Amino acid sequence: MSTYKRVVLKLSGEALADKDNKVILEAHSLDKVAEAIKMMKEKGIQVSVVVGAGNIWRGKLAEQIGIERSTADYMGMLGTIINALALQSALEHVGLECRVCSAIEVRSVAEYYIRRRAIRHLEKGRVVVFAGGTGNPYFTTDTCATLRAMEIEADAILMAKNGVDGVYSADPRTDKSAEFIKTLTFNEMLSRDLKVMDNTAVALLKEQDIEVRVFNMNDIDNIRKLVDGEDVGTTIRKGE
Secondary structure, eight states: OOSOSEEEEEEOGGGGSBTTTTBSOOHHHHHHHHHHHHHHHHTTOEEEEEEOOTTTOOHHHHHHHTOOHHHHHHHHHHHHHHHHHHHHHHHHHTTOOEEEEESSOOTTTSEEOOHHHHHHHHHTTOEEEEESTTSSTTOOHHHHHHHHHHHHTOSEEEEEESSOOSEESSOTTTOTTOOEEOEEEHHHHHHHTOTTSOHHHHHHHTTSOOEEEEEETTSTHHHHHHHTTOOOSEEEEOOO
16 A cells, blocks of 8 residues: 555656657656656555656746746746647556646646646546646746645655655766755744745645655656655655
8 A cells, every 4th residue: 555645746857758869758768757656556555746847948948038036927928838749648558547737728638737627637537637837937847746736635745856866965867976865844944945846845845744755767667666665865845
């Protein structure tokens, strides 16, 4: 029996890409994520997903070519819809039912996000992929994952990282002295300015009974360990 009943899996857009060949979507990466989600479903967990768009569009590029912030953010939201549709296809290939629910209305390819409808999909055993961010500029997909977790009353946000085992005191890829942190509170994240989630998302979570688990997605077995209650990665909770 799993530790969790309902979760939001937070993926970066880069988790779906082939960085070596500079391709925005890659079959093996999509299949790996789909198999991880299938594993969770087989353990009776209701799974929703929020995916970023860093494999398609970056804010720095917008600055370089002179696109103003609001427009750039909307472009990023559209990128998340592309990734959500790719993930939907991968999930269907492994036999899972999936619905893409977008905060931006794109009726030809996705449902418009309605909280009660999304919950009903989860209750019926479908995977729900939340796309289009919050539907508003100036908010990241971290904030989207947090809002959706609160709205659907999820037990946890599972933050999948590429090649990083959890939260560190600094970026371990550039700072060899960075120390691994096993447990944290949301207040500690803010006070130490740890760049795991954006501060808006952390501020929203401070008073919520929602765990954030940060773990390395490169080893797909970490998903099994995590949902079975093993102490994988970093656990972040509200303070006493």
